Amino acid sequence: MQAQSYTVWFAVLIAAITAICQIIPGRTRPDLFFAVTVEPAFRRTPEGLRILARYRMILWVSAAVAIALAILAAMPLAAMLVEACGLIGALVDAHRRTLPHAVSPSPIREIDLPAAAPEQMPGWPVVQALPVVFLAALGAWAIRHMDRLPQRVPIHWGLHGADRWVEAAPRKIVALVGVHAMLCLMMVAMAWGVLHWSRRIAASGPAVLGERRFRQRLVWMLIVVEYLMPFPAAAALLGLGSRSITIWGAALTAAVVIFLIALVRAGQGGSLNAPDPGVPVGDRTPDSCWKWGLFYINPADPSILVEKRFGIGYTLNLGNRWAWVMLALVLLPAAFGLIFLR
C-alpha cells in the first residue's frame, strides 16, 4: 500500500513537471527561444512552431514512458531518470534546431539617471534574522530541557509520517537546528543574490518596473519559505506529531505554487508585461556562453546570478568563482545533515 502511494505520487509529479515544461517556452523573454537570441516574431513562424511541436512531442513521449515505468513496473527512480533525460533531450534538440536562426542582440545599453534607490530586502535585517533567532532559542530550550524530550526525535518524514530518527542528545539537537538555520540563511543569501548580484536586463524605460516587481515577488517567495523552514525542527523537538508536518508540507507547497503562478504569469523577468523593445535585446548575455541553453559559463561577466534562459528565475554564472562558493553553500546543509544526523 505504501509503495503504491509512492508510485502514484511519482506519476503525479512527473505529469506536473511535464505540464510546466510544456508552457515554459511561452513564458521566456520574447526574443529568447530555447535559450537562443532570436527575432521576437520567430516563435510564430512555421519553423518556430515546428521546433516547439517537436519539443513538446519528445517531452510527452518521455513522460508517458516514465509514468508507465512508475505505475506498471513500480520503478519510480527509473521513471524520474527517464523524465529528466526526456526533458533535457527535448530542450537540447530544440536549442540545436533554433541556433541557425540566432541573431545578434542589440549592443546598446541605456541606464536611467540619476540612479533610483537600490532595491532592498523586505523589512529590516531583523526580519530576515528572526527564523534563525527562533531556531537558536529552540535549540537552547531543548538542551536545557532534555528531560522533556522523547528518547529519539524524528528528522525526516515521508508520505506516511516520520521515517528517520536520531537519539535526543545535545550534539544531535545542535545539528538538527543547525541544518534548519543553514536552510534559512541559504534562502536569505539567494534573495540577497537576486537583488544585488544579478544583472538588470532593462536598465531604463517602463520595462524596469515589471522586472523590479518580478524580482520582488521572487524575493518574497524566498523569505516566506525561510519563515516556514524552522517548522520541522520545532515539530521534532516539541513533539507536534506527523499531522502538523502534513499541514506544514501543504502550506509550503501552496505558498510556493502561488508565488510560482504569479511569476509564470509575469513571464521571465516580468518580460510579458513589458513593452516590445523593437530590436532583440536578449538577456544581456552572449549565446556562446550558454551550454545546451542550461548552463551559463562566462568568466568575463561579473554577475554571479543571471536570468535562466529556459525556466523562471535565476541560475549561477559558473564562470564566476563566487558562484561556486554559493553552490557550495547550497550543498552545505545537506552535507552537514548527512555527517551529523546519522
Add this chain to the structure above:
Amino acid sequence: MTLRIDLGSSVPVYRQIVDGLRILLVNGELKAGDSLPAVRRLALDLGVHFNTVAEAYRTLAAEGWLETARRAGTQVVARTPQNPSDPAAAESFQRRLLELVAEWQSRGLAGGQVARELRRVAEGLERS
C-alpha cells in the same frame, strides 16, 4: 535622462562612461546632489569589470564632478570651475579635438561635414 553605452563599439567602455557622464554634467542635466549607480551595480548591468566603472568614476572625481562615499554611494558635487588659462589643458584639448576630427575623416566623413558638425556645436556653446 539616460547614459547610453555601445558595448559593440571600438571605443573602450571606460571612455564611453566618462564621455557620456561628462556631457550630462556639463549640460547641467546631472546636478549637484544627484546619485549615480554604485560601481558594482553599473558594472553588473553593463556586464563589464568593476574596475572599468571604478576607473571612469575616478577620472570624473579627479575632474571634480563626483564624490564617492562608502555609504552614500557616488554623487554629483558642486564643482569649482578649473583654471581656464592652464596652457597644458588647452594644448591637451586641442590635441584631442584634432584626433577626433582625424578619426571622423578616417571613417569617411567629408571635411565639410565635419566642419558643419563643429560649427553646430560651437553655436550651441555660444548660445548657452
